Structure formats: structure tokens, C-alpha cells
Amino acid sequence: MTADVVGRRTVVACPHCDTRNRVPSVADGFPRCGNCGNPLPWIVEAGDDDFAAVAERPSIPVLVDLWASWCGPCRRVSPVLEQLATERAGVIKLVKVDIDQASALSTRFQVQAVPTLLVLRGGEIAARQAGAAPVGTLRRWLDDALADPDPHSPGNEGAVMNRHDLAWQLPLRLTAGTYVLDSGLHKWDPDEDTAKQLHGFATGTYPFLAAVQPVTFTRALAAAEVLVGAALLIPVVPAGLAGLGLVGFGAGLLGLYARTPGMRRPGTPFPTQDGIALAKDSWLVAIGAALVAGDRR
16 A cells, blocks of 8 residues: 555535545545544545455445446446445445556456446445436445345355355365265164164273264264255355364364374374275365454454
């Protein structure tokens, strides 16, 4: 962030008391009137070099107006947007971008018509509107965008997956979730021999399980797998929560690998031929850890 961006200020008259305030282009929170303390309209310009600082870092949603000086509809919609920004002072920041002076942003946002309006939350597109529209239509569009839950605000983690989250989470959650859910469903109604085999294998590593009946143990294991698998596959479950469940489940399997004789080559962590099946479950722990870490970014 350059000193020019940090120091750039615009004189704004307070809508409540008419006091003139110098409003910065970049700041924490949102600007307030130095006289009456009410929120001020936050309307700034940005280009390729300073867009990240101006539009992607604010803690409040950002309304981006991608316009052009030669565009008649852009000139008509500009005062409407300023009116909306004034009505929602302290709620949104209006950032105006002349696409003729910001070719990189025009390409990034795939601008095919002007004006193009975006609502950004944390740099991610939450809503998009191409072309001018009456003030009532734009007000409803903006209010709908602002009403959507923010996936990065406290209490809404994982409420919705934005496109960036979807791109990296979906393959991990689908792969691990389908595998674990299918494993649990196949154990749901075990025959006695299968239950005894699974129970005997588990008690060799976790002796306290010897007190549990084989069929009861197998059904409890199946229920845990179904629960973890479903949490991974249901998108409204936060990635961190689903990841924690997967880490716990995978760690239990790796415990079997680490403590069962004959699973590892002597003196190494690498599997024997018999241990390959359990060693492969390390990928479950890795996926779970990635979901937990990614959800906290």
C-alpha cells in the first residue's frame, strides 16, 4: 500500500450537521463525522494499483461501480449510487472505477457492459448487476446483497461457501465424505462374524473396547462414520467442524496402523504389504487438517 493511497482524503459534508470532514480512502471501520459522530458516506475512486487496498480490505461490504466517461447510463446511475451510499453510510463503501483507466480490473471482473456493479465482501463477489437500472431496482438489489449472510463474519462461518471456498473444499469434502459415509453404511447392520473381526482388530490396539459387545461396537463405529461422512457432504456444515471430525476419525485408524504388529516395516514408519490399507488412511487426516486450517484463514 503506497503512502499516496493512505494519505488520500476527500472532503465530505455530513448529511446530519453539514460539517465538512476529510475522509480517507483507506481506514479501519468506517468514517464518522468529527462533529456529530454519525457515519459519513464513504465514496472513493480506485484503479488497478490501489484497488486491493481501497476495495478488498474494508471490514464493511463494498459497492463497486465499474463505469466509463463516455457512457451515458453510467452518468445517470452515478448519482443514484451516491444516494444509496449516503442512505447506507456506515454500512457500505462506494468505490468508483473508470475502466478506461483500469484495464486489469476490467479484465479481472470480465466487464462486458457498463456500468457493471459489484458488491464485494472481503474481496469476494457477493452480487453483480450489469447495466443501469431505476433507483428502486438498485436499492432492492443492494439490500438483497447486504442481507445475505457473510461467510467470514463471526457466527456465520461456513454459512455459505463462496466460489473460492467451493473450488478447494468441494473435491476434498466429496472424496472423503463419500468414502467415509459409504464405509459406515456398509457396517450399519453387521453379521456376527464381521462384527467379531472388526472388534478383535480394534481391541488389539485399544484394549478398553474389550468391554463393548462386538455388534454394539460395530454399530457405534458405523454411526460415527455416517455422521462424519454426512458432515463433510452437507455444505452448510462449517469446514472446520467437519474437518475436526475427519481428523479424529482418521487419527483412530492411524492408531491401529501404528500399534498393530506387522503393519510397519521394522524401524520405519513405512507400511508392510499388510499395512498399506491402514496407512492409506493418512489422507483422511491430511484432508481434515486442510479443512480446519482453511476455515481459519
